Amino acid sequence: MNNNDLREKANNLPQKPGVYIFKDGKGKVLYVGKAIRLKNRVISYFGKPDLARPQITVMMAQAEALDYVIVSSEVEALITENNFIKRFRPKYNIRMRDDKxxxxxxxxxxxxxxxxxxxxxxxxxxxxxxxxxxxxxxxxxxxxxxxxxxxxxxxxxxxxxxxxxxxxxxxxxxxxxxxxxxxxxxxxxxxxxxxxxxxxxxxxxxxxxxxxxxxxxxxxxxxxxxxxxxxxxxxxxxxxxxxxVNVKVISQDILGAAADSRLAVITLFQVRDGKLIGKENFDLVLSETQPLEEIMMAFLDQYYQDASFIPKEILLPFPLNEDELYFVSELIKEKSGTKVEFKLPKIGRYKELVKMATKNAEEYLSKEAKTFTRETEKVSRGLYELGEALGLTALGRIECYDISNISGMQSVGSMVVFKDGVPAKNEYRKFKIKTLSTPNDFAMMEEVLSRRFRALENNDTNFNKKPDLILIDGGKGQLAVASKVLNSLRINVNMASLAKKEEELISFDANGGFYSIKLPRNSEGLYLLQRVRDEAHRFAISYHKNLRSKYLIKSALNEIPGVGPKTKKLLLEHFGNLDNIKESDEEAIIKVIGESKYKLIKEYL
Known part of the structure; x- marks a missing residue:
């Protein structure tokens, strides 16, 4: 869809409250926004470029699709926008960094x-x-x-x-x-x-x-x-x-802000009953240099939807759009039942506190920006080196799979997702192995991948995104299984495996044969692969341990004659585990399951 088609679609939008979504040619969400009147707001993006918002000009040059959701009120639009930003993590939105x-x-x-x-x-x-x-x-x-x-x-x-x-x-x-x-x-x-x-x-x-x-x-x-x-x-x-800090017994949040071209910091002083009880610094990720006013509004929209405590007053360091503040105050009132007042102090003690918060934000930004830049550069370098090694230009979505079991018991598989080199934990998935009860990692991997990519074919909402790279924890055998599954489903996806012993990257050449790559030990590309592989391993093991602990408790009770499902449930709900049952006195157990059942099981305790 070209720019003229997008403009025409914008002209046909309803004049109702809603959320609009700009996407690129591959369907990736670029930007999410809210509006009281969808048509008026979206059409404004096709006018003269706003010099104060350069990221929007860049975003519109990439936009090829437009979607929207109609909602019932301005407050619902604010909530929906925040949910979409958390879900899609759009590149050109201001979003709180590492909110999880x-x-x-x-x-x-x-x-x-x-x-x-x-x-x-x-x-x-x-x-x-x-x-x-x-x-x-x-x-x-x-x-x-x-x-x-x-x-x-x-x-x-x-x-x-x-x-x-x-x-x-x-x-x-x-x-x-x-x-x-x-x-x-x-x-x-x-x-x-x-x-x-x-x-x-x-x-x-x-x-x-x-x-x-x-x-x-x-x-x-x-x-x-x-x-x-x-x-x-x-x-x-x-x-x-x-x-x-205040002779008045009042609860306040005092805000300060600072930003550079890629990162912004909001400092929040928590004043409760007139006393300063805490300070928090929140990072917000930017795509380009953006006005502090827009950054502050993004923070207010996102922070106060999850905040556990709402103060009577919120002190701001600079003026903000009155309509936008009204929506935030209405949202807070609807979610918490508390009416909040936004204030812009101009003189006196409050003004000094806002200045103090701003100074803290500037100081924190000067330190955090260096770390953020270093981390961003490492991830970018890792993606570049990995792409060069595998001959790939796009690595926006990497999926990694692993299997965990002990002698085939309580076998599970894991799928972890890294987007642009960063974990996307809300897209992790767990698989309980259904077809095998004996140890066979190859067959288990085949089951996991078959279930995942059949779901992709069926457009299952939990598995409807195609990866740029599949990474398998293992060697040539596991990689061959992955190739077999995707070939049978006629799905074309780049894939590789990482063998633990030598940290050897294995992939396929143009003729379908294996070839191995030894990345340097200090390569950021190798570090990225190890992070992805280790995360898949951790996720699989944690799920396996959880299932195994539940199984061990149930299996121990199954060996006691006279203990049926109902009695077992009563014992587990009341005592928690077999050790607690064994340590309990006769009267306590009889109180739960009755004297006749106790006589049946007492010799096993």
């Missing part, structure tokens, strides 16, 4: 909740705090919380009852819900205090702890009073590290 590597502190939703660290929030009813960019800060925060609040750290969900408590209970780092040493209401009250701490409402906690300590002292419960005294000391130590 940001950390969240999660409080699970269960009878006895856990406090854990995750990389991505889910819609599972749990409470999330973040995102945080500094993993060390998150670990330190969890250590502090753990010293103050004795919540459980075991990974079981739901919690299994035990005959004896663990070490954490004995050193007073856990209240012992697994041995019913605490009831559900008391435990949840403590989790509520954890939430208060994470929200930065430490002054409220201190007042409550002082009151609880005094009440315990009055009734001469000195052990309980000492417990709250220690909590008070820990919270006060945390407060000493926080700076008072």
């Amino acid at each position: 590597n940001y950390l969240f502190i999660k409080i699970t939703k269960e009878d006895f909740p856990r406090v854990t660290v995750v990389r991505k929030p889910s819609r599972d009813g749990a409470a999330y705090f973040g995102p945080f960019t500094n993993s060390l800060y998150v670990r330190e925060t969890l250590n502090i919380i753990k010293k103050i609040f004795p919540f459980r750290t075991c990974k079981e969900s739901p919690l299994k009852m035990r005959p004896k408590p663990c070490l954490q209970f004995h050193i007073e780092r856990c209240l012992g819900p697994c041995v019913e040493a605490v009831n559900k209401e008391e435990y949840r009250q403590m989790i509520g205090e954890v939430r208060e701490f994470l929200y930065g409402r430490n002054s409220h906690l201190l007042k409550r702890f002082h009151r609880e300590m005094q009440e315990a002292s009055i009734v001469q419960n000195f052990e309980k009073a000492a417990f709250f005294r220690d909590k008070i000391k820990a919270v006060e130590a945390t407060l000493e590290r926080q700076n008072v």
Whole structure:
């Protein structure tokens, strides 16, 4: 589709809210945008070039296709745009870098909740705090919380009852819900205090702890009073590290920004109840030099859709488009029920805080830009060297496959995807081997590749993208299997294998014969291949271990006469594993499965 055809399609777009997508000739997404009126917005791309947005001029020179999605409101358009940017990672959009590597502190939703660290929030009813960019800060925060609040750290969900408590209970780092040493209401009250701490409402906690300590002292419960005294000391130590920045007891996010031609940084100061409790730096990837205003709007669109806490005020370093800010505020209100106010401070203490945030952003950018440039150059060099070795000009999508099993048991396959030399983890796939129960890596690889590329032929949405290169973990045998599968399906894809022992790259010559390539040991092309291969190996092993652990528990119970599916399920749900069942007393097991079933299995415990 040429430029005139695109313009004609734009002229026929509806005047409704929606999201538009520009693609290149191969269907790759170049740019995603949102609009209140699709037709007006898209037509503007065919007018006079905007000198302030050079990336759009470059993008339009490559655009050969236009797609769009109609939505019901401006807020839905904002959400859909953000989802598409995360999914397609378009080259010419401003996007938060490594958003999957940001950390969240999660409080699970269960009878006895856990406090854990995750990389991505889910819609599972749990409470999330973040995102945080500094993993060390998150670990330190969890250590502090753990010293103050004795919540459980075991990974079981739901919690299994035990005959004896663990070490954490004995050193007073856990209240012992697994041995019913605490009831559900008391435990949840403590989790509520954890939430208060994470929200930065430490002054409220201190007042409550002082009151609880005094009440315990009055009734001469000195052990309980000492417990709250220690909590008070820990919270006060945390407060000493926080700076008072505002006489008003108010929650604010204070933003600063800096950018060069390829990378931008947004610094966010977190002010809670008038105290500065934290700082985060967020990287945004650029395709060309872009206005700071556009960068800031992209950050607001993306960050506040996932943010766990919404402040009353957001302080900006420079003016932004009022309509765009209105959409963001409406989105925040719809998602969190909180009304937020954007402010542009011009004088006084607030202005100084914004300047401080901007200075932090500039300082962080000066360091981060060097690392970013170095990493980008390494990836680019690796793709170039690999392309030269294999005679390929395009390596935008590399897929790598591996098999994992022990004596044919719980056999699995993995597929990992690297886009432009970077892992695309949302496109990884796992395969549970269905046709074999004996060790045969060649036949297992054949099954995995057959399932994957038949799905491509059937236009399965999970497998509808064709790779530029297939990489197999193995030697000539595994590569021959891959060739056999693709030839049978009449699919033409470049392929190679990487043999571990000599790190030898094997591919096919023009006559269909094997030839090997020995890349230099210090080659960025070899480093890239090793990263892809090792990632496929890691992904396969983690899935295999998961299946194997489940199988071992079930198989052990299967050997006990009288244990059917229903009894097995009850025992696993309540005790978790065979060791816990063996350690439990007679009364606890009878309570779960009844006396008659217990008599059948007791000699095996």
